[in-house]
Amino acid sequence: MSETGRTRRRRRTREETEADLLAAARRLLKRDGVLAGVNLREIAAEAGVNHGQIYQYFGSRQSLLRAAAADLVERQSVDREGHWELPFAERRQAMFRHRLDEPELVGLEALLALDGDEGFSAFPRFAQTCQSLDRDRDEGALPEGSDAVAAHVMTAAAQMGYVVFREAYARDTGIPLEELDERAARAFARMVAGLAAPSSEGESAE
Structure with missing residues (x-):
């Protein structure tokens, strides 16, 4: 058999072709x-x-x-069973660690946002997020009357922003990347603990 014959691949299914394109x-x-x-x-x-495919x-x-x-x-969600059941502070800290482990995903999401892609969703599971935030308030993991959605948005922004800029931050500060992380x-x-802490009436802003 010729070298070409030995190395010729079998015809790929659509699912395999799509997976190859995504990986490429x-x-x-x-x-x-x-x-x-x-x-x-x-x-x-x-x-x-x-x-053309x-x-x-x-x-x-x-x-x-x-x-x-x-x-x-989707690949990562398999490893995050139970994430939605964690209290607010633990859930956001776990997501920060997750983002650090997945800079590739953060880069893709940032690219889509900067590209103005109206089909991109920063919170693809927002309905499930809202259920967790409601439970956080009911169980005291967030103060009663707090703006839970804004807390979620701002902690997400902090996570994403840090991961996008972390290498530049490390260079500018002279702090080794692992230590800076x-x-x-x-x-x-x-920061998250501050959002989750009950606020005292009349408490002065720092």
Whole structure:
């Protein structure tokens, strides 16, 4: 048998082709950076498929990137059973650690947001989030009458922002990245604890 015959791949299913395209998009973004742009022909070549299949399966560059982000979220959700049952402070601290472990996903989400993709959702499970926030208030994990949604939004912004800029922060401060991550995690925990603490009437703002 010729070398070509031995190495010829079997025909891929649609699911396999889509998975290959998503993986190729993530590899190229990691290699070239988000500002280099996403070339659909390069992604197709990296995945070993005809570039027309990208349009056939995803329709657009934004749709492909959105699917890549959703695929990462889905893969990770398997390892996060019980996350929604944690009290507010523990849940947000766990998410901060999760974001540190998944800079690729944060980069994809930031790219979609900056690209103005109206199909992108920063909170794809917002209904479930609201259920957890309601329980937090009912059980005292958040102060009664607190703006739970704003607390969720601002802690999410802090998580995302830190992960996007952490390498630049480490360079500018001269703090090794691993050490900075630990110090930032402790600072974030104090921030979240402040949001979760009952407020005293007449308490002065610092």
